[in-house]
Amino acid sequence: MATDFTLDPTLSSDTHAIGELDLCSLVLMNDARFLWAILVPRIAGVSELYELSRGDRSLLMEEIVQVSEAVEAQSGCKKINVATFGNQVRQLHVHVMARHEDDEAWPSPVWGVGTAQAYELDKAQSLITSLARALSIQPRLNVV
């Protein structure tokens, strides 16, 4: 399944790795304004949900839910936002983010609002550890 898969370079440069779910690589958006995870199915050449098999789509939905619950537990957020666009980065990827009534973009979607604020490295490492533990996966503590 993962033979030809490599994470898109834009996704890679904008995020820190969290770990590997059964279907998806899970990464943390490097924007401390929002707790924002991105799931990337490890299947090469896929841009649209309908290009996944039905089984993989169902698995993706379950991983979205698992990440949503982990993100909500970590943040105590008011609402989870889930989205897949791919207009610029074509590799299929799904945003899962915690939203709070006092966040910078509330109640709008976050895209186009303000400027990303990179994490302090110890904060990123702490979040990666916590999210990986909540998801029962091995954390990727390679934040540099």
Add this chain to the structure above:
Amino acid sequence: MATDFTLDPTLSSDTHAIGELDLCSLVLMNDARFLWAILVPRIAGVSELYELSRGDRSLLMEEIVQVSEAVEAQSGCKKINVATFGNQVRQLHVHVMARHEDDEAWPSPVWGVGTAQAYELDKAQSLITSLARALSIQPRLNVV
């Protein structure tokens, strides 16, 4: 399942009904700038994906894919965008929209860009008929 379900009044006022899928009511956003459908699971009191049963989540994913394919076939779009926010309208609803490289918001997400342009009624009726046919559902031709 649908005992207490009624479509949120904001969703109702912003859209035209297309028809009923097995899980979701399907409506057409009344914004002629984008071919934009919204799926609303007919289950009362649900705001987050994780509040649906696993079976209903899987069915929702399949209905998202069916609507994506219908919207793409209708529009010849470059990319499908899928999102669920619910920061303002709490009733769980999933946006599925066709994106083109020459649309008003490309390549950004559409939220916060410009102003909705209501459909001419014959255009809305034509789209509802076409999408319902593509989805093998009965069209709701109640555009007034």
